[in-house]
Amino acid sequence: MKGLYLIFATLLFVAVSLCQDENRVCLPDALKKFTKDDKAVLGYSNWDASRLNVEVGRILLKEVGGFDTDIATTNDGSTYDWDGLADGSVDVLFEVWSEGREDEIEPYLKSLEVADIGVLGVLGRNGWFMSSFALDDNEAYASYRPFQRCSEVVPLRSSRTTDPTKGELAGGSPDWILTQGSLQVIENNGLCLEWVWYNSSAYLPIWEQKCQDSEPYLFMYWEPTAVFRRYETISGSIAYNYRLDRITLPRWSQECQDMWDNGYNCDFRASLIGKYMSRRQDMDPELANFYQKFSMDNGDQEIMLGALAYENKDYWEVACEWVLDNRETWSDWFWECENDCFGQGVCNNGTCVCLEGFEGEFCQTKINNKFFVCGDSSTFVDTTGDVFPPDLTNDPAFIKYSLVCDEIIDCDNWADEEENCSPSIVSGTIAFAVLISVSILIVLMSLVVVWVKRERGRIRAAGVEFLTQLHIGVAWGMSSAFLFMGKASDVKCGMTIWWIAVPSALVIGSLVAKQYKVFKVLSHKGFQVIRITNQQLFAITGGIVAVDLIVLIIWSAMSIPYLGIREVDGEDHPLCDTDDFLPFFIVLVAYKFILIFVSAVLAWKSRGLPSAYSEAKHIGFALYNSVILLVFFLLIILLITDEAFLNWILIIVGLWIWFFSIYLIVVGFILAGLWKDRHLDDSEKNALPDVSKSKNSMGRSTSPISHASGVPA
Structure with missing residues (x-):
């Protein structure tokens, strides 16, 4: 019972x-x-x-x-x-x-x-095995021949044999082909071994203990099995003891195989495992x-x-x-069809059979409406907001399949790129978001330092107003990278060109205005007092930004960027689009190059500036650097438009490097100077840098310039 x-x-x-x-x-x-x-x-x-x-x-x-x-x-x-x-x-x-x-x-x-449908691919083979370390200690054990002498099997003797002079060969059931063949090999070769029967593979724990004790152990087994991977689960040098080597028996031959029932005396034949089908x-x-x-x-x-x-x-x-x-x-x-019928058909012997509502050789088109589907397991809609027919919504897995791991975020909740995609655009977004956020925080904290330390001579010499404009433009410009994260939308598409063009114009305008003021001071013999007010500074910067604003207003009036459906690698995606991108883009970029060129000329003409106002040299270097970065990233981005993920990375990295490098070059040396001056008393910290020297690089004598008189600021 x-x-x-x-x-x-x-x-x-x-x-x-x-x-x-x-x-x-x-x-x-x-x-x-x-x-x-x-x-x-x-x-x-x-x-x-x-x-x-x-x-x-x-x-x-x-x-x-x-x-x-x-x-x-x-x-x-x-x-x-x-x-x-x-x-x-x-x-x-x-x-x-x-x-x-x-x-x-x-x-x-x-x-x-029943049909024979070939082999599985596994090479199966019975045999005798011993740990590798034992063969290292006694190379003769690699063959069966030493086992013909009882003196050689002393390490293999055990209390489980009936004859104490013989070594143990552990094995399983007598019904096993492995056991039957092994018994004949022992007898026909006069081996001083005795088969010891264990139930199934009950001798494996004994082998493991022998490995721990570094003692040899001989047993019958077959390949492939788990024991050949046992060493991978063991820690330390003892793991080597668990590696197994095959013992060589007399060479197999068909003649030997034919003597299976009487006189079998060879190794076991390796055989490919077969498959059979109804x-x-x-x-x-x-x-x-x-x-x-x-x-x-x-x-x-x-x-x-x-x-x-x-x-x-x-x-x-x-x-x-x-x-x-x-x-x-x-x-x-599985049967293969182009793009797996885009998840909108059944692959039948290499040919796509489209589901209702789809057409095309590969079922790539929804009749009368190209679409994208996003949502949770119960709600799926296309780009027009129409809910899909019931026969499709019954199978969410089918609906989402074509949106998985295409390196473009098509869904508001990013569901299409969150599931084990490689490369992972979600992981990249998180990394870039952290990087940009930290960089913006650094710039904003730096702006606070500028205002708190605005009475310091180095800050006054550079100009609080100039530094404020530069900080705002850099932080604003870096924030534009966030518009490239997540699914595209009409708002993002419309804002992107404004959010990049305006802060870049503000940054370049500030640099140009500052360089112009320095040039005007230096252009008068003996550094005569030239008053250039903050209003004039703002007017120059504002005029430069105004040109960008006019171009952007005309662009938006003619063809404001919008969320459209664009084909990437044979699949439609909701991405930003505009009808007149190239001409307006060329105008904006060309305008920036002209401004940078003008400023570079001013920087060259101002090369004799006293060292006390060397931030002008840093401005010139920042402008040269911005040209190189702008050309480099624009060329690379335009050349790899077919690589969506790499293109996305370069746009974000390019925006970050362009703005942040200008900040580091122009502001970094000022902050370093403040740190260098930390040991001075307040009167020394607040004093303007000494600009007097007998003769500048242009051969003109100079005299101290009063900040109150309208110096380069």
Whole structure:
């Protein structure tokens, strides 16, 4: 009675486990785009590698192929369910060790009820194994020959052998082909070894203890299995003890194989593991295609088996990890269509069959309306605000598929780029937002310092009004980078050109006005007193900014930038657009170059300025630097318009570097001077720099200039 309860409990546990696996989702981007009518049933045998194969197949067929999928094993205790394949209740067996089973398989193949669909890709082989360190200590152990002498097997002796002079060869059931062959090899080669039978693989814990104790241990096993990855889970130098080497037995030959029943005396044949499929007439062609392309190699299975055995994970978790790590491998197991029919059709043997409402060779166009879909799992709308037809909204995974990981944010909540995309535009946005915010904070704090220290001589010499204009323009300009983060909108599109052009004009205008004042002072012999008021400074800057404003007003009146649908890499995206971009862009950029050129000429003519007012030299350097950066980033951005993610990075980085570098060059040396003067008394800190010297670089004598008289400010 207890036995019946145990059987019932085991069956219940298996049923619950399968039910849990059925409800779990592995792929985060929900690749399934449609549901198929056919059901896939994957058969497996009672060992881990076979079960892992079908778990991988089940995840992919369910979540990518859209098939209702189940797994099944034999009910009668046999190794393979050939009858299930024959009657169509099982679709496929992915892992069949066919060596020695030819007579068992042949009748099903001849009946045309089962098809041989090639090999899995795993090279299976039985053999004898010993830890690598033992072979390092005794190289002779790499071959079977030392085991012919009892004196050589002393390290392998144990209390579990009936003959104390013989070494132990640990192994499993006498029904194993591995055991039967090994017994003949021992007898036919006169080896001083004795087979010790353990239930299944119960001798592996003994091997692990031997590894810890650095003692040799000889056992039968097969490849691939988890033990070949055991060393990866061990820390420290002791991990090397867990590496295994194969013991060389007499060379295999077909003649030796033919003597299996009497006189077998060679190594075990390596065999490619086979796959067999049902020939049921109603099988979906894509299922048959998947079964034939499904493949695994020894490395795949050893990694999964190691995770299953040593990382406390279940079959589904291990299979899911493999699926996530091997997308390039399994993507070839499904029918391929251009852009996967854009998620708007079914790929049927390489040809897109469009769903209702879509057309084109690859179903790339929605009839009468190109669209984008965004939202949560219950609401999806296109760019016109129309809710999608019910037959599409029933499957959110299908709707969102074409929007995932295209390096362009199409949704207000960024849902289309948040799920394991690489490169990650969301991560980039966060990084740039932090960088720009910190930079703006530095500039604003610097402006506070300027006003708090406005009585200091260095600040007065530079001019509080000039520094204030420059700080405001730089902080404002860097904030324009935020307009390129997130989904485009009509507001962002309309503001972007204003938010970049106006602060850049304010910065350049401030530099030009300052350079002009310095030039006017220097242009009079002996540095005569020239009064240039703050009103004149603001007028020069305002006039420069006014030109930009006029151009922007005309541009906006003729064709204000708007949110439109543009094609990128064959897909439509909501992006900013304008009908007259190029001519107005050329005018604005050319105007900036003219201003910078004029200022550069003034800087050259002012090269004899006394060192006390050397900020003019920094202004000139800032203008030269701005030209180089402007040319560099404009050329790069225009040349890589087809690389959306890289283009986006360069625009943001270019804006940040252009504005922030001007701030560092012009303001940085002033702040450094304030720090340098920190040890002086207040009268020295507040004094204007000494501009007197016998003769400047132009050969003219100079005299002290009073700040109150209207000096360069």
